[in-house]
Amino acid sequence: MTSLPSTLRHVAIVGGGAAGTLAAIILSKLPGIGRLTLLDRDGRFGRGLAYSAPEKWHRINVPAIKMGGVDAEDSEAFVDWLAARGDVTGPEYSDSFVPRWTYGDFLCDQLAKIDATGRLEQRTATAVAVARSGDRYRIELASGDAIESDMAVLCIGNQPPSPFPGIEPSARSIDNVWTSGALDAIAPDDRVLVIGTGATAVDIVIDLMHRGIRKEVTMLSRRGLLPRVDVATVADPDPVEIWPIRTVRGLLHSLREDIRRKQAAGLPWQTSIDTFRLQTAGFWQGLSTGEQARFSRHLRAYWLSHRHRLAPDVATSLEQWQSDGRLSVVAGNIVSAVATPTGHDARLRRRGGSEQHLATNWILNCTGPEERYDRIGDPLIGSLLAGGQARRGALGLGLDVDPNCRLRDAAGYAHQGLYAVGPATRGAFWEVTAASNIRKQLLGVADYLRSTNQIS
Numbered sequence: 001m002t003s004l005p006s007t008l009r010h011v012a013i014v015g016g017g018a019a020g021t022l023a024a025i026i027l028s029k030l031p032g033i034g035r036l037t038l039l040d041r042d043g044r045f046g047r048g049l050a051y052s053a054p055e056k057w058h059r060i061n062v063p064a065i066k067m068g069g070v071d072a073e074d075s076e077a078f079v080d081w082l083a084a085r086g087d088v089t090g091p092e093y094s095d096s097f098v099p100r101w102t103y104g105d106f107l108c109d110q111l112a113k114i115d116a117t118g119r120l121e122q123r124t125a126t127a128v129a130v131a132r133s134g135d136r137y138r139i140e141l142a143s144g145d146a147i148e149s150d151m152a153v154l155c156i157g158n159q160p161p162s163p164f165p166g167i168e169p170s171a172r173s174i175d176n177v178w179t180s181g182a183l184d185a186i187a188p189d190d191r192v193l194v195i196g197t198g199a200t201a202v203d204i205v206i207d208l209m210h211r212g213i214r215k216e217v218t219m220l221s222r223r224g225l226l227p228r229v230d231v232a233t234v235a236d237p238d239p240v241e242i243w244p245i246r247t248v249r250g251l252l253h254s255l256r257e258d259i260r261r262k263q264a265a266g267l268p269w270q271t272s273i274d275t276f277r278l279q280t281a282g283f284w285q286g287l288s289t290g291e292q293a294r295f296s297r298h299l300r301a302y303w304l305s306h307r308h309r310l311a312p313d314v315a316t317s318l319e320q321w322q323s324d325g326r327l328s329v330v331a332g333n334i335v336s337a338v339a340t341p342t343g344h345d346a347r348l349r350r351r352g353g354s355e356q357h358l359a360t361n362w363i364l365n366c367t368g369p370e371e372r373y374d375r376i377g378d379p380l381i382g383s384l385l386a387g388g389q390a391r392r393g394a395l396g397l398g399l400d401v402d403p404n405c406r407l408r409d410a411a412g413y414a415h416q417g418l419y420a421v422g423p424a425t426r427g428a429f430w431e432v433t434a435a436s437n438i439r440k441q442l443l444g445v446a447d448y449l450r451s452t453n454q455i456s
């Protein structure tokens with residue numbers, strides 16, 4: 001290996017999922033960056049939580065083309081890579097919702113190219129603290145070791161869900177359904193209550209059906225909204241302008257108007273949503289805290305069900321299971337769930353007021369990752385907040401960052417060389433879960449580094 005000039009910067013990235021991997025790939029292309037260290041506590045480099053899912057029915061929730069590539073201009077890179085590998089996405093639109101591990105394979109392939117240059121170290125380790133050390137950042141590891149770098153990027157991703165309120169703890173109530181083997185003890189004749197009706201809940205219901213579950217599965221969420229069905233992409237001929245809108249009411253009005261206009265012109269409503277999706281960060285940042293809270297309270301569930309959509313064949317399966325009596329979707333909440341020797345006696349209150357008793361063998365919390373960082377016991381997040389290196393984001397969501405993803409300390413000042421990207425920045429950007437959004441954030445960081453001459 002040739003030694004690198006000492007002026008080149010060393011970047012440490014905490015988290016080796018899709019965000020950390022994209023960070024390594026994008027930053028490695030900047031001329032002033034020499035070494036990169038990628039840390040992941042689970043050793044799931046290139047995959048993280050979403051793209052290490054092992055089954056072929058764990059599929060990406062958008063057509064492959066929308067996963068894009070790595071750079072701004074290579075929007076077909078993932079599809080081209082699939083084709084080159086022989087995994088051609090079929091002629092059917094729904095065939096292009098490929099298994100999630102294929103996207104993990106794609107990222108691992110890109111990572112391997114940097115690895116081959118000798119500039120990248122992938123290290124299975126848990127970061128427990130990050131602190132300023134002169135002009136550098138010192139990352140302390142659970143092992144007792146430490147790493148010093150010129151720049152650090154936190155890509156700590158999806159946090160496990162918190163226990164769901166009202167449920168008496170028991171081995172038959174599973175809070176983190178993504179833990180390896182979490183569903184293995186569920187027998188085909190068990191009754192299962194799935195809390196949540198979003199993307200995670202749908203994934204788990206499909207898993208249960210493939211495991212041969214025979215009893216009716218119940219899905220429960222406050223509004224009982226399943227994700228809507230996706231359609232083939234249509235270019236938006238007349239994008240709605242969201243930027244002047246500063247209220248939730250204004251947004252609803254504009255979106256409804258736009259959808260009416262588009263539908264009258266024969267375009268699907270999904271076109272309006274996909275256009276707005278590209279503007280969500282700017283829209284969120286333009287809202288007052290009160291309007292952000294109003295959005296979270298009233299519109300979030302509707303937005304998510306329109307934004308995260310289902311592959312057409314998945315939507316058909318869900319409909320079929322509902323009409324066969326294998327699946328029911330309830331709008332309501334849990335009043336109580338008392339542990340019994342065989343599961344829980346749950347009392348549900350349906351939207352509208354009526355009550356339902358459900359003797360269930362399993363309760364699966366599928367409400368998705370915990371977003372409120374005041375409820376998270378993670379040592380790294382705890383030490384950043386306690387030491388004043390970071391503060392929570394708007395509405396307690398994630399960690400606060402400036403528009404260039406630089407972490408803000410307790411007083412609100414942005415660190416020079418400490419960044420956060422991905423779901424941890426939800427308070428500032430709100431919608432930063434999809435791979436496409438995360439890539440956009442990272443390209444913004446790269447532009448910022450270039451424009452401020454921090455690299456040359």
Ligand SMILES: Cc1cc2nc3c(=O)[nH]c(=O)nc-3n(C[C@H](O)[C@H](O)[C@H](O)COP(=O)(O)OP(=O)(O)OC[C@H]3O[C@@H](n4cnc5c(N)ncnc54)[C@H](O)[C@@H]3O)c2cc1C
Nearest residue numbers: 015017018019041048049060061126127157158422434435
């Ligand atoms: C089940 C599921 C399915 C999804 N499907 C899609 C999809 O189809 N398309 C799409 O665009 N998006 C999808 N998403 C959104 C997804 O969140 C992003 O696409 C992306 O995977 C987020 O990557 P990440 O690296 O930020 O997070 P993660 O995948 O959560 O990775 C974070 C990594 O950081 C590591 N880590 C955390 N803390 C530390 C620490 N202190 N020290 C060391 N390592 C640490 C973790 O071990 C983990 O491996 C899905 C999300 C989920 C949960």
